[in-house]
Amino acid sequence: MSKIEWRVDNGTHIVLRKPPLLRRKIELNGQPVDGEWRSKSFAFTLADGRPADIELKADLLSRHTELRVGGKLIPDTRYVPEDLRCPHCNAEIQLIDEFCAKCGHALGDPDRFIYQRSVTGATSAIRLLAALFAIFGVAMFFLMRPTTQTALANLSRYQDQEVLEPINGVTYTAGELRKRVVWEQRGVLIVNLILSVTMLVLAWWSKTKPLPAILIATAIYAAVQVIGAIIDPSTIFQGIIIKAVIIAVLVRGIKGALSARTENG
């Protein structure tokens, strides 16, 4: 049985239950709510007369259920900390409160917790990418070592200034080609470490400025896929589902950060 709970305020606890093979049931403060589902939407009224509406939605990443009370999107209990406190004076607050009753601090709409979750997801993805770039760079550096040493051994019989046969239409001296061979191995390590450090900086920056940080991280991730595809076109479709999920998590993070920013002005 799946169950979703919303604690709108101290006197309003809503539960949506979906028993296997049975219809969805809605409870308000422990009592079943009468009503009918219309096109994946269930409208009802709270005890104090506020209109409420539960809607079933789906996007690329997941199916989710939204509750709106008086037009405001209410996050379910998975998103909201149990002990909800004012970030300014630490007094106890309700999810639906727009302002702190004690200090008057503006709290924003309840859906801020959903946006925070999207931003946290995107930040985690950025940290994961930082780790993957570092691991890939170090692994490739050691895997390329034998090939590099063989190429350098083959080139050792030429003097630095000797001009070699053209490679892909480009003519190199032995010295230039030696430099390129050495840099090919070092380059993979350096490039991936630069990407890893950049992603770590962006993950750190996203704590204070999530929107620009996630925008840049998304742009880098897309560009890295293109660079990989130019080097080896077969990589375009390798792990395409994982790539799509990472892009979707980052785009959701952008939307979340944008919504949170709009609310905060």
Add this chain to the structure above:
Amino acid sequence: MPEEPAPPADPESGNLPKDRWVPEPAPSTWRWDELRVVGWLYALLLFTSLVGGIAYSMDRDGDFGFWTTLVDAVVIVAFAIRYRAEIVPLLSPSTFDLNARKKLAIAAAVQFVALGAVFYLLEMAGLPFERITDEIERHDYSLWQLLALYSLAPALFEEIAFRGVIFERLRRVLGDREGWLVQAAFFSILHLNPVIFPTHFAMGLIFGWLRMRTGSLLPGMILHAAWNAANIVLELYR
């Protein structure tokens, strides 16, 4: 602070006929729309680089540098026409006044001295850069063709794209400072070479600073073209 869009005309005041009045979109909606424009332009430029890059890796003798530049130019001009109301004033010769010339001189000094030194050190460290002379050997380009393709065209179109269309959208959503940083990051990332991300990020910041301080794209275009031309001439004649 970014400028908020003008409030919609009040149908009651008679500014617009009632049937043409539309409610103002929510802030998150128009901000998302602005970011989508940035996303589309970025994605299209990335896509032309992808197609051009794959074609080049399959046929090293093909003239894909020219075709990629041409397609990029068409895409950027299309966006510039769509947003002509904000791009055309940035290209007006009257914006290249004394203030713009002073700022250009400062930016040119910083770029040529500081970034010149960084590139010199990278080369001394043995970092292999793409050689423009390889293009001459492959396609028999003249110096003027090289300058048009690798100095003038990128300066013109990249400035319109990054400091024009993209920067304008980003500043509305993010504000001046963050918009400035993000456009510079996009500029460096789209060069598709992580080794030069930091140096091109710095260049993007300099061109963006010129755009912000002068209200013109012309100083950035001049500095961008001069930097690219200096690199070509240095490689050819040193």
